Amino acid sequence: MIITFDWLKDHLKTNLKENNLLEQLTNIGLEVESVESLSGDNELFKVAEIIKTEKHPNADRLKVCDVNIGENEIKKVVCGAENAKEGLLTIYAPPGAIIPKTKTKLVVAKIRGVTSYGMLCSESELNLSDESDGITELTKGFRKNIGKSYFSKSKSNLIDLSITPNRPDCLGVRGIARDLAASGFGKLVHLGKKKIHSKNRHTLKVKINKERDQGCNAFGSCLITNVKNSESPKWLKDKLISIGQKPISAIVDITNYVMLDINRPLHAYDADKIEKGIIVRNSKSGEEFTALDNKNYKLESGMCVISDNKGVLGLGGIIGGTRSGTEFNTKNILLESAYFEPKSIRNTAKKLNLDTDAKFRFERGIDPLSIEDGLNKAAKLIKEICGGEISKIDIQKIETYKTKKIKFNPNIFEKISGFKISLKEMIKILEDLGFEVKKDKKRLELTIPSWRPDISQEVDIVEELVRISGYEKIKYIEPIKQRKKSTLNKYQKLFHFLQRSVASKGYLEAITWSFTDKRYNDYFRDIKKEIKIINPISSELGVLRNSIFSNLILYINKNLDRGFKDLSIFEIGPIFYGSNPGEQNTVVCGLSAGKKSRLSWIEKDRNVDVFDVKRDVVQTLVEAGYNSEKFIIDNETPNYYHPGKSGRLFLNNKKNQIAAYFGEIHPNILKHIDIKTESLVGFEIFMENLELPKKTLKDLKVKFSFSDYQKSERDFAFIVNKEVKAQDLIDTISNVDESLIKDIRVFDVYEGDNIPENQKSIAISVTIQSSERTLNENDLEKINNLIIKTVEDKTGAKIRS
């Protein structure tokens, strides 16, 4: 909502200055978004006429225009607009002017070899509208203004207010003035009731059909006959220009003015184009009409339309149609002032994807009692400016507005706001805001003003009172430092632990979007369902991610392109397996590319490999409190991992939940994505699949015991078939005698010379120690032999001699 202080003064008597105004507006909840100066530079923008156009010698789409900028001065301007033609009145900006939209300063410039002195402006460049096709077209009336500044010399700034959706009344200047007056910023100017006294009959029949979900419950109108539509007088043009609107014709300007002034949208029809009478009804499916935006709309059934015998004239409260639009030669006008249901307006506009000023206002709720005021105000102005005769006002209704009343307990105010104001003050504020107040014992009986659809219960009254008395009156109550419940639950603690644990292993934490590119998602979707977003920002962000890899791989590729070679990034966040709330899992996902010890003078470089990520996963889980001796690891992994170089980890032999995957990313994916790196390995830890620790750290510290008896280490080398897993040997050995075997380490794996084909040698070191005595050679020999025998029997291995 754009206003100026000058316009506000039509409704508000005040001696205060604009600075005070800006502060006060914000203080009462009418937030000032921006203040734009109209002084100075804007005077440079002049009304001008194109007197000649020629094709640009070096560019097909450009024209070289001779522009009359007044006082017999002709400027050559290069212009690309299609509508630039001889005789067009438009707005010229000279070199030195600053274009309001782009804030760029114009200079004399050569455009494809032809010097251009200034520029012809489009409406959007001047912030007059969003119209950016072609240059501004001014009406004939501006001819006498050639050479003069287009913008009036108003000193009033353009104040842009952000009006919250609960306050339709403040979409009119008067509503803003009323709020300001209530807050002590001046006095609201009383407007006398200027009723039309007419004996002329209203000869056009209007009917509202009584239908289910009728979107219009009152339709007021009057006829104005024998008018001469013209350009608006200067005061009206200046008023509209002062808030950045473009004058069109007196009738259109007047309806706009009334709408902006008291938030009463009106619509003017050319009465001669209406066949017989007006019928307000629900649309039938398939009906069509051409709206004033020159677009053709095909309607669904049940939309509120204004129609005549021939068909649809317009969409009530949203947009009129071209068939009944007023023009400069319009003689007889039907002026409409109606009430449309916000719900109906919103439904229709949404279905047709239409957004208009009237729609914006009606969907927030127009004062249902402003129908007559609007007609009176506009009709009188039309008569003043365009002449003609006004008929009696006709109001068709299918529902009568009932005033809303509530009882307000003044004690509630302090209970909610925490501070006190006197009853007298409360009554004054409410009356200034337009409430009727009656004292009823300990309560106030309030009649809610018809322009306040947002007020329906006591707490709304509290809000009005706090708002107008000032939020600065609310006290600061210091919070109490007391905790009755632990801040984080176990799951949240684990989340934080895993996050920092992975980061401590050299990974940079990334946060990427929860949606991703379908193409990338498909690489890592595995067997999960694709979840589409119906209205994505772009097709590259069209699905919810089924895996974090899709985003990480994209970004790791971008970083490789930036010239980084060795990268480790991770993210902890949601992946989705369904479109219902809760069908998501939290995953810690890491990706590592390139080499370790690249270009090191001291260490030999090597590619990152599956055992790097295996360490990261295992170490992270161990740090988080899980016992690695119980881990079960096999090689069944989803199809985006290298089938031979990846693993699946269970926390224990119940194998009911997959705790993690890790491994090389499948080479096919690298090929498709065209990633250039020596090696790419990754892991995923599934948080929901990790059993939460049942014990506290205190319980986990069991009795401390150790053995001081001598340890012995014995090395074994077994020859086994290639399929035999190292873990099988380890498990077999540890089962030989758990009380004596303290540690088992694989220190060499060898295939090749001296080893039969399809076999390999695994060398294992076993630490043997008793907690009761020192073992002698005999004991050791016994356990040695037992280890060899058991391993040979159970795994088919042969000890290497």
Next chain:
Amino acid sequence: MSDLKKIKDEFFSKLSGKLDISEINQIKSDLFGKNGLISTQFKKIGTIAESERKKFASDLNIIKDELQDLINSKTNELKSVEINEKLEKEKIDITLPERSFVRGKVHPVSQTIDEISSIFSEIGFSVEEGPDVENEYNNFTALNTPENHPARDMHDTFYLDEKMQKLLRTHTSPVQIRTMLKDKPPFKIIAPGRTYRSDSDQTHSPMFHQVEGLHIDKNINMGHLKGCLNYFIKEFFELDKIKMRFRPSHFPFTEPSAEVDIGYEIKDGKIIIGEGNQWLEILGCGMVHPNVLKNVKVDPSKFQGYAFGIGIDRLAMLKYGINDLRAFFDCDYRWLNHFGFDPLDVPTNYRGLSR
């Protein structure tokens, strides 16, 4: 001269010369070997006349000790010479780089969430969470934003089905609904998390982070709200004093509603939070609307309280001087490295937010 004296003199003079380790070992064996001179003398003890035996043995032992000490000191001397020679040779260029290490970092948004949690923990809030995909009821209707309410326009919503029943939550406020439906009052929670709006330009990202706050009890009023937020902002920006402004606004799920601005100024191109004449909007809040309480079966005549929603990314930007919101999610290695935090820098109550 006795034999003993002779041996002593001879070997003392030998040991005074410059010797290497093998020569010393030779001397050792000449003296103390199986048939060494001293060993032989010991064997003689039995043959000495009784009257002289005692003295002989004593003299022999003294000489033995003297020779042994001399040999030991000579050996030690040699060893230390040897070590010194070795040290002389073993000088390296210590300015050569250490073995490589990599340093991981925590994302500034994660760090900020931990800071926020730590501050609110101190005044008794606990952390709740909700899903990213929400139903229309929790995200809007239960929050007093019925269908066809223009307030829904303020949220450009991503939908997952044509009927527009499932969506990506546009704010963290549905966690209020989930929490209150699940438990009984009083409630004192914060809920940080991801939020989504189909809005994308320089200052808007289709995904961002919010933290919701909710405190419902008997007699919680706007003064508590103001005090709580003032405390939070001071703690968060690690300042003793902060210029803060409450101004009226509108959210369907709170009444009265407020927006909170903090004062700032730009000094030498850097934003200084907490003073100055410029205002910066940082959060929205208000008293929970009675309709919302009714929707979650909390009696508004008995319980009341406040709720707030803060943009986490925005807070992080202000505190750490980050200019571009889009960079948070762009995953640029250089950016993550620059703005990320060491994982050991865990914000806690006892050590504070910063080092």
